[in-house]
Amino acid sequence: MAVRKTVERQTGVALWRQIADRIRLAISNGDYDATGMVPPETALAQEFGVNRHTVRSALAALADEGLVRAVQGRGTLIERKERVTYPISRRTRFSQGLGRQVKEIGTRLFAHAQVPASSEIAAALGLPPGAALIELNTVSSGDGRPLSTSISYFPAERFPRMAEEYARLGSVTKAFAAQGLSDYVRASTEIVARHAEAEELALLQLSPGAIVLEAHAVNTDLDGRPVEYARTRFAADRMKLRIET
Amino acid sequence: MAVRKTVERQTGVALWRQIADRIRLAISNGDYDATGMVPPETALAQEFGVNRHTVRSALAALADEGLVRAVQGRGTLIERKERVTYPISRRTRFSQGLGRQVKEIGTRLFAHAQVPASSEIAAALGLPPGAALIELNTVSSGDGRPLSTSISYFPAERFPRMAEEYARLGSVTKAFAAQGLSDYVRASTEIVARHAEAEELALLQLSPGAIVLEAHAVNTDLDGRPVEYARTRFAADRMKLRIET
DNA sequence: CTAAAATGTCTATTGATCTAGACAACTATA
DNA sequence: TATAGTTGTCTAGATCAATAGACATTTTAG
Structure with a gap:
């Protein structure tokens, strides 16, 4: 089972931003190198203990940065990862x-x-x-x-x-x-x-x-x-x- | 006149947290060394272009960290500043x-x-x-x-x-x-x-x-x-x- | 002692964030 | 060609963040 990753509520940092930061870090750590893709939204939602819409906000922010690209039906592809x-x-x-x-x-x-x-x-x-x-x-x-x-x-x-x-x-x-x-x-x-x-x-x-x-x-x-x-x-x-x- | 300092809205980071971060930085930069106090809440509110209550949330967070201490009637004193x-x-x-x-x-x-x-x-x-x-x-x-x-x-x-x-x-x-x-x-x-x-x-x-x-x-x-x-x-x-x- | 200046507290309202559920659209694969 | 798995879109409601204003309380300066 995937480890439940913690995000903190009521800290002045929106959950979607905390999750975006965590995913960005995971990408640059190479955690998703095996597939070249971010895990499915539903899996991330469960992992972080939040609603799928919240994960979608996080991924949208990363897509804005050009770090990932979502493809309907396939998944969310990692575009860049190097530090x-x-x-x-x-x-x-x-x-x-x-x-x-x-x-x-x-x-x-x-x-x-x-x-x-x-x-x-x-x-x-x-x-x-x-x-x-x-x-x-x-x-x-x-x-x-x-x-x-x-x-x-x-x-x-x-x-x-x-x-x-x-x-x-x-x-x-x-x-x-x-x-x-x-x-x-x-x-x-x-x-x-x-x-x-x-x-x-x-x-x-x-x-x-x-x-x-x-x-x-x-x-x-x-x-x-x-x-x-x-x-x-x-x-x-x-x-x-x-x-x- | 005080320079209007910018804070960004709708970025997933609450205004009070952005302001707390800015004040923390100003304290460690020694910007308030002359008085040993943070400027009054009303002045900060004007400087950042936000409501006084928002500044109060930021100062409350800094007080929680033990960085400042508010004294009714006097102002908000800086307790620690060194890096x-x-x-x-x-x-x-x-x-x-x-x-x-x-x-x-x-x-x-x-x-x-x-x-x-x-x-x-x-x-x-x-x-x-x-x-x-x-x-x-x-x-x-x-x-x-x-x-x-x-x-x-x-x-x-x-x-x-x-x-x-x-x-x-x-x-x-x-x-x-x-x-x-x-x-x-x-x-x-x-x-x-x-x-x-x-x-x-x-x-x-x-x-x-x-x-x-x-x-x-x-x-x-x-x-x-x-x-x-x-x-x-x-x-x-x-x-x-x-x-x- | 008084007035000014500062923080503390309360109420009310608006907008942003998060949750919940349902279903559509698209892709890959058996 | 189904079917499972995935992202895209919509609606509705709950919770948090921010604004606005009024007034109390405390300290300092004159």
């Missing part, structure tokens, strides 16, 4: 790490500006507060699916053409190279998980209630001088972070 | 990293068993599938607040007294030492974020809909032989992970 692994190491490069997992990587620079450094970012970059920074706002996707969005800060004095070079080359590594920095390393990374905000839902094409992994990273040149402060938000249900030591 | 930083490096030790941030660290071994290795864990530990493992189930807390729960696996042949030594010493590092392993290092860590399951809600004393950071880690001895596979789930709104490279 992309993003490696974090001393030599973290966005495109390199994802290279073999997705066919096509897209980066989009949707805004940039010159801004004064906040005290927090100034401290992280070893600059005086208020120092001029180039801010880049980007969204990166793999095979057309948004994976992460970043706000990156670079010292404007040292890398004055950052925005133009990034727009031209589509890569931080190449934009650095074009401005005379041939190599850099990751100094530190801090990670928190939280619910996505409205802007992130839009940029990453997430459904409300989704989770983002937010990483604050500092990159330095080989002399240890900070060259970049980045705040990257990953779509948590599409990504896994791998830390290599 | 504990958990460092992950080649020499990751649970208690060491938290030492300065919390006064008192508690570890509780609530179950242990000898189990055969699944194919996944066997591969991670470099053992044949089905090899005997000691499984430890623990909950760790800082200053009385649960921070993480772990399921750890150790090769039973090499560390036969793992459960007893851990129960006696309250530390993996010390239990290793008592069995002849004086040093070990972190080989790899993988991190995903997801919604907490029912068991995790209970163990970590979370409210439904909460997020957990799940880390899968392999530790090895200095010769590179795996000695531990651990699946640790952190209460995401109490923790920050810091990766040191």
Whole structure:
């Protein structure tokens, strides 16, 4: 007999959303790989102890995300399941790490500006507060699916053409190279998980209630001088972070 | 004028829960440090564009968590706000990293068993599938607040007294030492974020809909032989992970 | 002491979520 | 070609979430 999976009532999270989250997790865990299909609605309803209509709401949400596709008479087919692994190491490069997992990587620079450094970012970059920074706002996707969005800060004095070079080359590594920095390393990374905000839902094409992994990273040149402060938000249900030591 | 913060309707997540999540985040970001209090209910209601009763539901949930305390006539006081930083490096030790941030660290071994290795864990530990493992189930807390729960696996042949030594010493590092392993290092860590399951809600004393950071880690001895596979789930709104490279 | 500002409590109403049941439409297979 | 198994659609009712307003209670400031 199937194990009765628990869902909590009266918690402010609708049952259909809890069930959608559980099914999404089961798909990415490969629980349904044997058939390539989600179990029948009636089976899921019994498993979760809810009405079939509630399960249908959950599956409709997953179909909206493009994760599954219902076919009348046959069942509900799984369209996608992989979680992309993003490696974090001393030599973290966005495109390199994802290279073999997705066919096509897209980066989009949707805004940039010159801004004064906040005290927090100034401290992280070893600059005086208020120092001029180039801010880049980007969204990166793999095979057309948004994976992460970043706000990156670079010292404007040292890398004055950052925005133009990034727009031209589509890569931080190449934009650095074009401005005379041939190599850099990751100094530190801090990670928190939280619910996505409205802007992130839009940029990453997430459904409300989704989770983002937010990483604050500092990159330095080989002399240890900070060259970049980045705040990257990953779509948590599409990504896994791998830390290599 | 206060910025109007967006909440999404008809998403399967109740407005009061979305607002509770936003306020919790604002508290841990230190947004209200100036006063030590949450803004008045009427101000929050206007800020989020909802009825005061909806804000009250959100604050009641936060009060249940012990995060805030409402005092009639005065306002709603913030009781706790810190996020504990958990460092992950080649020499990751649970208690060491938290030492300065919390006064008192508690570890509780609530179950242990000898189990055969699944194919996944066997591969991670470099053992044949089905090899005997000691499984430890623990909950760790800082200053009385649960921070993480772990399921750890150790090769039973090499560390036969793992459960007893851990129960006696309250530390993996010390239990290793008592069995002849004086040093070990972190080989790899993988991190995903997801919604907490029912068991995790209970163990970590979370409210439904909460997020957990799940880390899968392999530790090895200095010769590179795996000695531990651990699946640790952190209460995401109490923790920050810091990766040191 | 008074007034303003804040939280606490109550009632009523509307809309969203969940349950329940019935039946239609479609697919695969014996 | 039946038949079982599956998804699609509809109706009706029960429960939960959110709004709206009024007023009580408590604390703080003047």
